[in-house]
Amino acid sequence: MIASNIETELAETPLAPGGPFENLTTGKALQQLYREIRAHSLALAAPLSDADATVQSMEDASPAKWHLAHTSWFFETFLLRDNRPGYQAFDDSYAYLFNSYYEAEGARHARPKRGMLTRPSLDEIRAYRAHVDNAMEQAIPDFSEKLLELVELGLHHEQQHQELLLTDILHLFSCNPLRPAYRHTSRPSLHAVEPGSMNWNTGPDGIQEIGHDGQGFAFDCEGPRHQVLLTPFAIADRPITNGEWCAFIADGGYREPRHWLSDGWAWVQAEQIDAPLYWSPADNGGWNIFGLEGDQPLEPAAPVRHLSLYEADAYASWAGARLPTEAEWEAVAQTGDLPGTGEVWEWTGSAYRPYPGFRAAEGAVGEYNGKFMSGQFVLRGGSQATSPGHVRPSYRNFFYPHQRWQFTGLRLAKDL
Amino acid sequence: MIASNIETELAETPLAPGGPFENLTTGKALQQLYREIRAHSLALAAPLSDADATVQSMEDASPAKWHLAHTSWFFETFLLRDNRPGYQAFDDSYAYLFNSYYEAEGARHARPKRGMLTRPSLDEIRAYRAHVDNAMEQAIPDFSEKLLELVELGLHHEQQHQELLLTDILHLFSCNPLRPAYRHTSRPSLHAVEPGSMNWNTGPDGIQEIGHDGQGFAFDCEGPRHQVLLTPFAIADRPITNGEWCAFIADGGYREPRHWLSDGWAWVQAEQIDAPLYWSPADNGGWNIFGLEGDQPLEPAAPVRHLSLYEADAYASWAGARLPTEAEWEAVAQTGDLPGTGEVWEWTGSAYRPYPGFRAAEGAVGEYNGKFMSGQFVLRGGSQATSPGHVRPSYRNFFYPHQRWQFTGLRLAKDL
Amino acid sequence: MIASNIETELAETPLAPGGPFENLTTGKALQQLYREIRAHSLALAAPLSDADATVQSMEDASPAKWHLAHTSWFFETFLLRDNRPGYQAFDDSYAYLFNSYYEAEGARHARPKRGMLTRPSLDEIRAYRAHVDNAMEQAIPDFSEKLLELVELGLHHEQQHQELLLTDILHLFSCNPLRPAYRHTSRPSLHAVEPGSMNWNTGPDGIQEIGHDGQGFAFDCEGPRHQVLLTPFAIADRPITNGEWCAFIADGGYREPRHWLSDGWAWVQAEQIDAPLYWSPADNGGWNIFGLEGDQPLEPAAPVRHLSLYEADAYASWAGARLPTEAEWEAVAQTGDLPGTGEVWEWTGSAYRPYPGFRAAEGAVGEYNGKFMSGQFVLRGGSQATSPGHVRPSYRNFFYPHQRWQFTGLRLAKDL
């Protein structure tokens, strides 16, 4: 296991069994994986113009160009600069421009100003990536096991930014009255979500173990593996759907304070919220939902997404249920019997706090998870925008309760 | 046990053994307690002028006059109006003016505007209290057991506001360049805090029980009593002192980002924080601390107070330790072996979230604890400003991590 | 003439012929006037409680207690401290507390925090006034002519604050849902305003003289007297009335952008303005207007008041007219033929800028008018709340275009 390194906005999960990170016993296998993951980032950016890749639509989001550059800066800084004497940086100014939040790495360009960087251009960033990839290609065969672990960390870090690149582009495009589509065909649902009645499955109670067990990659915050004590509970066999959300709206869910957390009610009123993010009234009286494919008519059977924790919690309250804790979720997920995961990040009722015995790593790489452990809630499971192989049952994603530009939804639980 | 009813800003604790709420088996005993607690509120307000009791120094605080009126409104509304046919309200406008946050009770005067109420005067509020007390005097003997429980709740509610009245006056006076003193003699420390080296006591591990057991009064959020699983830990035998805090400052604690939660570091920089609230440089190069007795020279052996959670957490990180969880704290406290409690509210590392099986009560009285369960951290133990008899091991106080106008401090814990 | 000394929020006018300041050829006459004006301030504060006199309802307003103290500070500082060796200040802290904006007088309590000063009490401020008055009583007979001029300035300064005391109390009381009345009988209108059709009077054109001529008191910004060139114009024989304003509202005046200055339209939308300040819908479908007498039904024939410059300008635009320039207004006013003045401060279309040859005085007393000459518009004429004798044709009052808590109205003009 290794210290993690993530953006404020995301989290990640280790190798699902059979995923691409399995059996990375040799530098050679890792080198191949490096090529594939780095190529995937470029492929995600392929539909974007220079302007698309440059604009920052809100403080929470970053430009696509910045994601492409920052992930390269990670390899350049922690692998090449620190471990390859004679490595020539592509451009000395990039260390300042593309550090995200690593205080130990010195001053950096202010996050809310990332969208001011019309230069370097997208093509220059592609050249930067090629320069780094070239040096990495030569370096990986020489790396020690410890450095190979750091390469692996960098690849997981890059996968996190792949999801952010998509969610940030989606937000940017949603601000454009032309409603551009990022792509023209949807990725099919990973798991079919049945319309109609939801079923409750009984979860395991008593003493259970959760947290990453140290086999394969995981971020530091996923461990240590430890025992938890669960009281009897049931968990739904799928996430809540758009159709069910429409019933919540129709029942006045957004106008009835008693369903809401106090902070949530203040948020609903201040922001005049009356639907999930990216929902807009359709001409036929229904709803359109803006997604990577542009505006599409609401699909009642699809999992509802782009919810804040406040909305998820209010729905659960309205439905006479509650959100699962992250321990409940994981205890079920590691049995393999949690249908519908991977469609939307599922808000849990757990604040993002350290596990018993957690301790952040030393140095810059240790800054990344521990320092975000206040004010945020844990999400589990992964979404349609998550890169393949980047989820595992112990994965802890986290966001502030008002944030909803990720693919966030919910699944119900209840006490037994 | 009964549903609780508190202001955002506070929390409460059940009956300490031998405290005033013990053996409230008869309405007569409760009536006597009613008189004492109501009189105590007036005594706390005695040093205040009409103007002192009217001004609101910040949104988090309320005027003393408002506390005196709101606590009376509680009895008038939930006991007299709802259960005494023929009761004449003192003034029909007060229901609007002095409801705090009970959505189910209808529209109310906006919280940030509480300081605009120069009318009614402090004397009129005293008359309002007398009117309510008179009606209660006559009503209590007739009340059912269920209503007597509601009276008991109202008294705990009033004690919560007694502490707030003091902390809010302290904040107001701190905004006045004349630095007025609320009183001229300090309340002596409840527990002597030894200067010099702190000791670690081993806490109980394995399965433990926490939460209120239903004997005597407690707020709803203190239960249900339930099992928790604790990993081996130690806890300090006293809170951190002013002298120890000076060492943190001297070591650059406020200028070194690696000790801080990310949100905390942003707060330190935005607010230019370099000391606890109410500390100001003294002429002799040391510090003065503003308190209810005005500015006083820093006492090195006294518990440090007026800290945010961010500061408490940063100190623990700097000291190579951590904050206790609320379960750890309570598991030790219920053994009776946690010296130094009652001096300062002690920040725990636990987010304020519901216990397994928690369910809010129906109706307005049920609004009070559950809806605040996001974004806040639990504090335990009570402070010098807490009313006598208003603490118990299961008591859960809660505030946002940046708030520090309460008497908030910290105690260290560590893994074993 | 003498340098003026005013609060941001106001301006003032010299002696109307026959007013109380006339023939102040002797210290004795000035002494009598000093007593009367100082007593008038106390009389204005008589209906106020300690709390009423302490609270600051918005940044633009100041507490009544502060007005009473600041006007005394003026005499204490510029007359007693500077010119009476051996004078003992009433309290050394008051120089810090009650300086308004005189940078040359050193650090001062921040304006938005004036409402935090629950101490000193209203009674203590009354004692402060008595202390200063006592010293002034003894000092005035000894003062040189130059110092007597400074006393005179201080009295005009106090009269300005008398009007502010009333407008600030009105604003405070308007924030209280109890809608308290400051007084129970209205001051009768100074000039009857005829309902029905308004008439146009032709103003003087060509070269005219405006500005104070140096006879009697005036603030520095009223001079030098100078020539202006006026093109032919007409001016209304009275201010616009409430009834006429209702017609503007009924015609959609607040919803039609083409009547509005661009900044005004942004203000209307951001603040959701749809009526003058202090208007609220009455049960009968009409309007109530909150005033010093509490809520009163709208009087159609009374001058409309509590308008921003934006509203005044939009009305004029809607009516096919315009606001008069301050030169036009004064050229007419000095002929004595401008009926209806003194009811409301009349917005002019002139930005508050220096007259040709204006130069601020040296020292702290010179700070007061010149430095406010950006971003504000001139108002002329005086209001019901203006102290007797405190207006003259050359008087230049000034406020920012969005401000409307003064008694502000309008009179139309047009080109011929």
Next chain:
Amino acid sequence: MIASNIETELAETPLAPGGPFENLTTGKALQQLYREIRAHSLALAAPLSDADATVQSMEDASPAKWHLAHTSWFFETFLLRDNRPGYQAFDDSYAYLFNSYYEAEGARHARPKRGMLTRPSLDEIRAYRAHVDNAMEQAIPDFSEKLLELVELGLHHEQQHQELLLTDILHLFSCNPLRPAYRHTSRPSLHAVEPGSMNWNTGPDGIQEIGHDGQGFAFDCEGPRHQVLLTPFAIADRPITNGEWCAFIADGGYREPRHWLSDGWAWVQAEQIDAPLYWSPADNGGWNIFGLEGDQPLEPAAPVRHLSLYEADAYASWAGARLPTEAEWEAVAQTGDLPGTGEVWEWTGSAYRPYPGFRAAEGAVGEYNGKFMSGQFVLRGGSQATSPGHVRPSYRNFFYPHQRWQFTGLRLAKDL
């Protein structure tokens, strides 16, 4: 003369004698001018990438792409759509995207969101321009004289946006730590500005005429031509230089409140201003100034630029002088004896208000000048970034007193 049509941010000047707009007696001449001015806009945008042309660096600024599109929208809307039956709009969505502030033209994309428009691309906007130009090429020969006047207005409007395009790009590039240069060679100074002592020229006093006389083009706010009465004054023979500004800084000009307008002093403190915009400390202890050529060492003899009105006014106060009024400036300028004009827009001491007899035109085209006449000050003369032929003595530019991203400087005046 014709109603003007400008952006909030700019102003304009009529035909200098011999300028390109002279002798536009035929549609043919205007057609040639149309081609030249439209081509000039494209030439200005030539150094920009798609990303450069898309990002909006602050609310006051607009993207270059937006300027290119909005100026085309003007011709498409007011000439082609309204007067060429059968004209096919290039894209129906552009009317919404590229209206600036014309309320009469309906809903529009919010100004602060102009930078979200990564689509349409810069190339698509170029295609839009070609489409409009093609239609205009065919239409101009058929246009009536009235429509030709509207074409002329559109060309002046486009020239205004040419200057804004440059100032907005300069601001954007200033936000990039790479400090990119827009161009590599400077435009030479229009007028040599002599270092060393400045001289005072006596201006014309008594009754003078200012305002546009109706010969050739002017914006509506420049008229009517009218008489003004000037008191004796002198005006400097050149703008203030960088070297002189360094002396103001060295003398503590930014730290001494008595030089400043009250609003200006608040601005200096809130924004922590200590130098003109775009000045940064150089390694040698001097200053660099960021301009269209990137960072360049300060030239002491060059006119100081990028000042707010507050700074210009404070300098004049410090220097014992004042800013000229716009009438003084124009009275001198129309004699042809005002050396150094055209280097920087010169702040005057005049608020931007209507001339006697001014009346806005009917319809959308009439919205453009009159509605901005509050809160802004007039600037005169033109700058290095102003398009050739786009200035005249009667030209009234206007900005808010805190704005300084235009090429703004000052020239002194004084009373005689």
